[in-house]
Amino acid sequence: MEAVEIAVVEETEVTSKPKRRVFTAEYKLKVLREVDACTKKGDIGALLRREGLYSSHLVAWRRARDSGLAPKRRGPAATAPNPLSKRVAELEREAARWKARAQQAEGLVEVQKKVADLLGYKLDEKDGQD
Helix, strand or coil: CCCCCCCCCCCCCCCCCCCCCCCCHHHHHHHHHHHHHCCCCCHHHHHHHHHCCCHHHHHHHHHHHHCCCCCCCCCCCCCCCCHHHHHHHHHHHHHHHHHHHHHHHHHHHHHHHHHHHHHCCCCCHHHHHC
16 A cells, blocks of 8 residues: 555635734834844845835834823824713703603693684683783
8 A cells, every 4th residue: 555645735715915024112122122132234125024014114104102102092082071961961851851751741731722612612722811
């Protein structure tokens, strides 16, 4: 019997949209410390090749470090809530309740007028105006 070798093929399909690399602040600081420790000619280039980085990364990261490199929070900046917004919302809800009650009361008055009209009862104009 002959031994059959099976070759393992790695997946080489390229995605339709490349994913951008994201470097954490800790990683950036670690790389910058390693670069600062390089003393021989060519050490920085070897480090960049090993990490898969460009020299422009170092320039941008050094600027960021000098201005206070810290992890950035994603998304819109949080704003402090307006202390009056809660009160305004409460008053708007209350106004909506009162408006609904006023419409209901007007509807009842209209029904009373129609019932009085059907029964032949004459309503005083003063009574209807209050």
